Amino acid sequence: xxxxxxxxxxxxxxxxxxxxxxxxxxxxxxxxxxxxxxxxxxxxxxxxxxxxxxxxxxxxxxxxxxxxxxxxxxxxxxxxxxxxxxxxxxxxxxxxxxxxxxxxxxxxxxxxxxxxxxxxxxxxxxxxxxxxxxxxxxxxxxxxxxxxxxxxxxxxxxxxxxxxxxxxxxxxxxxxxxxxxxxxxxxxxxxxxxxxxxxxxxxxxxxxxxxxxxxxxxxxxxxxxxxxxxxxxxxxxxxxxxxxxxxxxxxxxxxxxxxxxxxxxxxxxxxxxxxxxxxxxxxxxxxxxxxxxxxxxxxxxxxxxxxxxxxxxxxxxxxxxxxxxxxxxxx
Amino acid sequence: xxxxxxxxxxxxxxxxxxxxxxxxxxxxxxxxxxxxxxxxxxxxxxxxxxxxxxxxxxxxxxxxxxxxxxxxxxxxxxxxxxxxxxxxxxxxxxxxxxxxxxxxxxxxxxxxxxxxxxxxxxxxxxxxxxxxxxxxxxxxxxxxxxxxxxxxxxxxxxxxxxxxxxxxxxxxxxxxxxxxxxxxxxxxxxxxxxxxxxxxxxxxxxxxxxxxxxxxxxxxxxxxxxxxxxxxxxxxxxxxxxxxxxxxxxxxxxxxxxxxxxxxxxxxxxxxxxxxxxxxxxxxxxxxxxxxxxxxxxxxxxxxxxxxxxxxxxxxxxxxxxxxxxxxxxxxxxxxxxx
Numbered sequence: 001x002x003x004x005x006x007x008x009x010x011x012x013x014x015x016x017x018x019x020x021x022x023x024x025x026x027x028x029x030x031x032x033x034x035x036x037x038x039x040x041x042x043x044x045x046x047x048x049x050x051x052x053x054x055x056x057x058x059x060x061x062x063x064x065x066x067x068x069x070x071x072x073x074x075x076x077x078x079x080x081x082x083x084x085x086x087x088x089x090x091x092x093x094x095x096x097x098x099x100x101x102x103x104x105x106x107x108x109x110x111x112x113x114x115x116x117x118x119x120x121x122x123x124x125x126x127x128x129x130x131x132x133x134x135x136x137x138x139x140x141x142x143x144x145x146x147x148x149x150x151x152x153x154x155x156x157x158x159x160x161x162x163x164x165x166x167x168x169x170x171x172x173x174x175x176x177x178x179x180x181x182x183x184x185x186x187x188x189x190x191x192x193x194x195x196x197x198x199x200x201x202x203x204x205x206x207x208x209x210x211x212x213x214x215x216x217x218x219x220x221x222x223x224x225x226x227x228x229x230x231x232x233x234x235x236x237x238x239x240x241x242x243x244x245x246x247x248x249x250x251x252x253x254x255x256x257x258x259x260x261x262x263x264x265x266x267x268x269x270x271x272x273x274x275x276x277x278x279x280x281x282x283x284x285x286x287x288x289x290x291x292x293x294x295x296x297x298x299x300x301x302x303x304x305x306x307x308x309x310x311x312x313x314x315x316x317x318x319x320x321x322x323x324x325x326x327x328x329x330x331x
Numbered sequence: 332x333x334x335x336x337x338x339x340x341x342x343x344x345x346x347x348x349x350x351x352x353x354x355x356x357x358x359x360x361x362x363x364x365x366x367x368x369x370x371x372x373x374x375x376x377x378x379x380x381x382x383x384x385x386x387x388x389x390x391x392x393x394x395x396x397x398x399x400x401x402x403x404x405x406x407x408x409x410x411x412x413x414x415x416x417x418x419x420x421x422x423x424x425x426x427x428x429x430x431x432x433x434x435x436x437x438x439x440x441x442x443x444x445x446x447x448x449x450x451x452x453x454x455x456x457x458x459x460x461x462x463x464x465x466x467x468x469x470x471x472x473x474x475x476x477x478x479x480x481x482x483x484x485x486x487x488x489x490x491x492x493x494x495x496x497x498x499x500x501x502x503x504x505x506x507x508x509x510x511x512x513x514x515x516x517x518x519x520x521x522x523x524x525x526x527x528x529x530x531x532x533x534x535x536x537x538x539x540x541x542x543x544x545x546x547x548x549x550x551x552x553x554x555x556x557x558x559x560x561x562x563x564x565x566x567x568x569x570x571x572x573x574x575x576x577x578x579x580x581x582x583x584x585x586x587x588x589x590x591x592x593x594x595x596x597x598x599x600x601x602x603x604x605x606x607x608x609x610x611x612x613x614x615x616x617x618x619x620x621x622x623x624x625x626x627x628x629x630x631x632x633x634x635x636x637x638x639x640x641x642x643x644x645x646x647x648x649x650x651x652x653x654x655x656x657x658x659x660x661x662x663x664x665x666x667x668x669x670x
Contacts, residue, residue: 033465059465065495067488070454074492077458080443081393082466085458100485104448105455112434113444114426115648149649149656174650247654285666 003051007193009159015185017159018048018124021166022086024193026056029084032170035062036071036088036124045090046126046185068094072101072123076109076175079121084170092127092179093136095144106175107150118173122166128218128268129316130183135304138182138312140268143275145177146245152176153245157220159189161243164197172199181218181268200247204256208238210330211262214253214279216242219266219317226322237326245275250282257287257295262329265297268316272302293329298322337610343386343543344601344616347378348623350402351598353411356627357401357418357432361577365635367420369577371432374402379597380505380538380567381406383547384473387554393441393459394473395452398433399505400445403475408440411630421637428640429648443472449510450476450483453502457489460498464560471557473501479510481524487531493562494532500562501554502528507571508592512583528564539568541600570595 003023004016012020026032034040034049040063043050053061064071068089075087089098102123110118129138145153152174156162162180169176197203205220206227215223220241227237238256242249257263263283267276276297283295300316354373360366374381377399385406388394396403401418405411409425417424418432425435433447443459446452452474459472480486481504493500504524508515515522525535536553538546550565557563570592574581581589605611611619646656 062496065488065491067492069485070457070488070492073454073485073489074458074461077443077455077460077472078462079458080438080455081459081462081472083458083462100448100451101454105446105451108434109444111648112426112430113436113438114424114429116426116436116438118651152650172651174654285662286669289669 003055009191011188012159012191013185014159014162014180014187015046015048017163017191018166018180019050019052020191021163022049022052023055025167025170026052026060031082032084032086033060033062033078034086034088035064035074037064037066037090039063039088044088046182048124048180048185049088068097069101072098073105075121075123076101076106076119079119080109080117084120086122086124086170089123089125091137092125092141093139094125095141099144102145102151102177103148107148111150119175120170120173122169122176122178124178124180126180126182128181128183129300129305129312132307132309132312133182133305134307138305140300142179142245143269143273146275146278150175151246154178154243155217155245156180156243157184157217157241158187159191160195161197161203163191163193165199165243168197168199179217184218187221197243200244200249202249202252203241203243204252205239205241206237208236209260210236211264211326212238212240212253212256212260213264213266213322213326214240214242215266216245217268219268222317222319222322223266225319226326229323230326233327235326235330250286253279253282254286257283258290261290261292263287263291263295264322264326264329265295266317266322267297267299269299270302271297271299274299296325296329298325337608339547340544340601340605340608341610343382343547344598344605345619345623346382346386346406347543347598347601348620349626350378350381350405351375352623352627353405353414353630354401356415356631358577360415360419360631360634365419367418367428367431371418371577372399372575373573374399376572376593376596377505377507377569378402379541379543379546379569380503381475383543383550384475384501384503384554384565386547387551388473389470391441391468391470392472393443393456393470394475395443395455396445396475397449397452397477397480398445398447399477400435400475401432404435404437404442404445407442409437409442411627412633415630415634416637419634419637421634422640423633423637427644429644450480450485452476453480453486454489456500457492457498460493460500461496463499464496469558471499471501471554473503475503475505477510478504478506478508478515478518480504481527482510482518490528490531490533490564497560498562499557499560501557502533502562502564504564504566506566506568509571509575511575512579512581514584524566525564534561534563536563536565537568538566541595541597542604543597543601544604569597
């Protein structure tokens, strides 16, 4: 498939928006390279790097052996010596292999070395449920990254954000983990290359005054659908798409909850010590006086991810239950 | 013996001596309570490898080291004042005292960082070498590590990638026979590490003698060859004269072993060669030793007198400058203020 050149798309898939972001960034900066398992000839397990090999050659789009720790480590060394690597980890679950290089090395290099050098690299990876991938191919491990100082963490929900945030990630001087949801690749939406997104700023997708629903990645879309149905019952939900989990736009969350006085936090991560736990604490700490009900975090269960489709579906938040909980919170 | 090799041996001797005395002063700094903690891993007895390998490096070459890396950095040109200050956790240290002995680094000298994770810095050099190949530079990147890292999986991933992509990488194992308290015999079934490296397609060199000049010539040759995108593996066998870290009295090995192995002293051997070859006389060697002693005394005092860092330094160098980190104290007070 040819890579389209125009600036505006009425409809583009999340996958193609990512591909376009990498294409545009590689055109602009010859020091941007991509490395990872099956990123070149195969075009990426989820097709995000398709055709980039033909465009930029094997010096810049590099298939690696199945060696996740060293894929990340190689990106670190390249970033320290003048390149801007995008390392793709095929599944977020492979953090289990790579956490030393991500957490002990890339995140800490600038700090340990007293600010002498930064590590401008992006780790693109993919996670979440929805394809019966099972306990080792469906996790949401963003809290592992959010816990470690020194890493930016981006989890976009739509093509326009994905395009701009990926390009921005490559322009920061901080190692950035960019997690895509496996069920979002075919999600379509508009892309306007001129409609930039402010890195670190949450997006109020829909204004409302009855309840704040705070989400990110695929859960944002669940929230939008739930809000549509809640509206039929005259419940006006405000939807916040966090877009980046670090930096985390606390002010937008706090201001929204101060207005609505009710909060529901959504995440595909686990209930315990997850991203939702953190956001819930922030709301309690800052909105204690105005809250009318306890903040509710609606997350995946505290179990490994099951394979069976019926189990997997209800293992993570569902639109029906988001609606149900929202109603219970405000009544 | 031509004058060039005379100079080489003399230079190697001086470098090794500087490493030895530097480490002795670090030990003294510790005893005087002036170091940041006791996690200090001295390279006494291991000076030959660092001296020879760093002498084969040129401008623009980069390297990573392990937790026992003072000697390598010093040999490559590290400023002993700033090194000692870093080890003391002081403001004038290479990393403002935030890295310490195990995370010392200097980008201007190509030192991409020491590492406290065994094997953690190895893939960094694969990435650096990938840059050199892509940017058409004739530089090499060298990973220094110990025999302990020979048992880490990431080394073999890195060896495979370096060989597969024909990158200018040198994997340099300083084999001091011990991974903390575990002797090499208790860690591996086959001690011939070159066998492993060869099987990945790397050029190999094994140095198991004390002849610094010969070691340097051989190492120089393999490093130069690596510049032509022929990755290599160098193993330098030696003996860790003292314990793993400052508080370790080596209860896991007996004194006879230590006495016997401390006879394998690369510095004593180089000194004897210098004398027998009439490169320098006793007096001239004494003069070098006195210069080195004085240099390291000055460095030790520099570290002692260097100021402490401001508290605010906790929060710098984590993200881009635009990102500010709020202290826990400030967060708590803000919450309590809001009631």
